[in-house]
Amino acid sequence: MATTTTVLESMAKPAVAAAFSRDVAVNDAAEFAEVAARYRPQIFRFLLASLRDPDAAETLTQDCLLKAHRNWTSFRGESSVMTWLLRIAINLQKDHWRSRRLQFWKLTSNNSVDAEDASQWLPSGESSPETQAVAKDQVRQVWKAVKGLSERQRTVFMLRHVEEMEIHEIANTIGLSEGTVKAHLSRAMVRVRAELGGRR
Amino acid sequence: MNFEEKNREIEDLKVESALRNFRESVHGWSEHEFSKLRTIKRSRWEAMCVVLAKPAMGWALGCVLMVSSVGIPVTVHHQRQLVAERNAQQLRQQQLAKQAVEQQATLAMTDDELLRHVDSDIAQDAPDAMQPLASLMTDASTR
Numbered sequence: 001m002a003t004t005t006t007v008l009e010s011m012a013k014p015a016v017a018a019a020f021s022r023d024v025a026v027n028d029a030a031e032f033a034e035v036a037a038r039y040r041p042q043i044f045r046f047l048l049a050s051l052r053d054p055d056a057a058e059t060l061t062q063d064c065l066l067k068a069h070r071n072w073t074s075f076r077g078e079s080s081v082m083t084w085l086l087r088i089a090i091n092l093q094k095d096h097w098r099s100r101r102l103q104f105w106k107l108t109s110n111n112s113v114d115a116e117d118a119s120q121w122l123p124s125g126e127s128s129p130e131t132q133a134v135a136k137d138q139v140r141q142v143w144k145a146v147k148g149l150s151e152r153q154r155t156v157f158m159l160r161h162v163e164e165m166e167i168h169e170i171a172n173t174i175g176l177s178e179g180t181v182k183a184h185l186s187r188a189m190v191r192v193r194a195e196l197g198g199r200r
Numbered sequence: 201m202n203f204e205e206k207n208r209e210i211e212d213l214k215v216e217s218a219l220r221n222f223r224e225s226v227h228g229w230s231e232h233e234f235s236k237l238r239t240i241k242r243s244r245w246e247a248m249c250v251v252l253a254k255p256a257m258g259w260a261l262g263c264v265l266m267v268s269s270v271g272i273p274v275t276v277h278h279q280r281q282l283v284a285e286r287n288a289q290q291l292r293q294q295q296l297a298k299q300a301v302e303q304q305a306t307l308a309m310t311d312d313e314l315l316r317h318v319d320s321d322i323a324q325d326a327p328d329a330m331q332p333l334a335s336l337m338t339d340a341s342t343r
């Protein structure tokens with residue numbers, strides 16, 4: 001009797017394993033769909049702020065999620081999902097700048113929005129025309145300063161002041177030490193302060 | 201708190217406020233663009249064209265490739281065969297013409313020889329007794 005049970009168990013094992021892997025795959029897909037829906041706006045926002053090009057930001061967001069989907073099973077949760085996704089987005093953004101630099105003939109078809117236009121989006125809380133004008137001017141000045149930053153400084157600045165990430169999170173995302181991140185951020189802030197008319 | 205410290209504090213507040221405005225502005229812009237991207241409008245006709253055109257294009261491209269990859273070598277081979285046949289025919293005709301000329305030349309030679317033979321066979325001197333007659337015949341023919 002015991003032998004028969006063992007034989008039946010061994011016969012059933014591949015079927016159970018297949019069903020299990022199918023369940024895992026279905027769970028993975030459902031889990032990833034949830035992750036994509038949750039973090040997509042944030043990835044898009046970071047890319048939009050970095051590139052100032054809505055079309056490129058949308059394309060890179062799609063690419064980022066596609067890449068993440070392909071590697072979802074290998075994601076071991078050593079960092080947070082957002083950090084992992086932003087790391088992919090930053091790498092894609094680097095590739096994007098590199099290819100744009102090489103494809104110089106495409107510069108004419110660049111869709112990036114001018115800093116002036118980007119500063120049209122005002123914080124919703126500003127009510128009076130005076131405060132609105134001041135806020136608009138400040139946003140324009142920050143955009144102008146951001147435009148003059150290096151790629152890495154801009155990335156650090158955006159992660160800190162747009163995504164409100166902590167220094168250690170930024171370091172983890174970009175793959176730099178906390179000291180280097182602080183140095184980049186400090187240089188970026190010097191530029192922003194200078195643009196805002198303050199001390200250097 | 202001295203004047204410089206107060207100034208720095210005001211400046212920090214200004215920078216802080218600018219950064220907050222910047223953050224909120226970017227968030228607002230991003231939300232607007234993100235919601236705008238969700239409303240992709242495509243007419244039913246356009247969508248149908250895209251759906252139909254894709255496989256049709258694939259098939260058309262496949263057919264063109266198939267025809268060009270098979271048809272071109274076959275046509276080239278056929279053309280070569282035709283040229284070779286034409287050349288062979290011309291060569292054959294030339295050979296036949298040459299043979300005919302040679303044959304005619306041979307025939308012409310044999311006719312001459314035959315006539316010479318006939319002449320030599322038929323021609324003979326008139327006997328002495330017939331000489332007066334022979335002279336008469338030559339006189340009559342000259343006259």
